Amino acid sequence: QQQVKQSPQSLIVQKGGISIINCAYENTAFDYFPWYQQFPGKGPALLIAIRPDVSEKKEGRFTISFNKSAKQFSLHIMDSQPGDSATYFCAASTTSGTYKYIFGTGTRLKVLA
Amino acid sequence: GAGVSQSPRYKVAKRGQDVALRCDPISGHVSLFWYQQALGQGPEFLTYFQNEAQLDKSGLPSDRFFAERPEGSVSTLKIQRTQQEDSAVYLCASSPPPAIRYTFGSGTRLTVV
Numbered sequence: 001q002q003q004v005k006q007s008p009q010s011l012i013v014q015k016g017g018i019s020i021i022n023c024a025y026e027n028t029a030f031d032y033f034p035w036y037q038q039f040p041g042k043g044p045a046l047l048i049a050i051r052p053d054v055s056e057k058k059e060g061r062f063t064i065s066f067n068k069s070a071k072q073f074s075l076h077i078m079d080s081q082p083g084d085s086a087t088y089f090c091a092a093s094t095t096s097g098t099y100k101y102i103f104g105t106g107t108r109l110k111v112l113a
Numbered sequence: 114g115a116g117v118s119q120s121p122r123y124k125v126a127k128r129g130q131d132v133a134l135r136c137d138p139i140s141g142h143v144s145l146f147w148y149q150q151a152l153g154q155g156p157e158f159l160t161y162f163q164n165e166a167q168l169d170k171s172g173l174p175s176d177r178f179f180a181e182r183p184e185g186s187v188s189t190l191k192i193q194r195t196q197q198e199d200s201a202v203y204l205c206a207s208s209p210p211p212a213i214r215y216t217f218g219s220g221t222r223l224t225v226v
Binding site for chain 2: 006032034036041042043044045046049089091093095097098099100101102103104105106
């Protein structure tokens with residue numbers, strides 16, 4: 001029940017295209033869903049996060065879509081650029097207690113120039 | 114400092130050796146987390162501190178793992194009698210209250226040979 005399932009494992013997109021990464025969770029107690037971007041040799045960096053009271057959040061080229069009834073959320077990267085090539089992790093947490101994140105297994109994105 | 118600082122960046126330990134990994138959080142961040150990231154996987158929670166209090170250590174994989182934050186700032190993760198399965202990147206993160214928005218360090222890559 002603590003798992004967060006992420007897909008696809010890897011993704012190749014042409015420059016200017018849309019990258020879509022999906023995640024699903026089981027624990028309905030989760031109420032905070034961040035996405036992190038990680039470059040090789042670096043720690044994860046927060047991209048964007050959403051709470052379940054909204055269905056969509058947009059920041060620049062990054063959009064999270066959230067479906068509470070399906071317990072799914074996704075990251076859309078519009079106008080993908082070669083500099084977006086990185087590994088992306090979704091995560092889920094509760095905003096009470098420990099605030100520990102349950103991370104997905106990651107998606108390795110490559111944007112072709 | 115401006116970010117979370119971890120040292121050493123790389124550590125090679127012989128099996129059975131004890132190691133100590135250091136984390137300097139962002140000044141003023143009361144919450145501090147340790148995560149373990151195996152190769153090609155998402156980070157997994159190890160332990161959580163609020164100031165000097167260790168409020169959650171449920172993710173520590175065995176009693177060989179020990180973490181402390183005696184003055185509520187710098188934290189040390191100690192692994193005794195290292196084993197090959199301990200090889201991973203150990204990430205530290207800190208957060209101001211509320212503890213939900215982390216800033217991760219670049220991690221310490223531990224290789225046990």
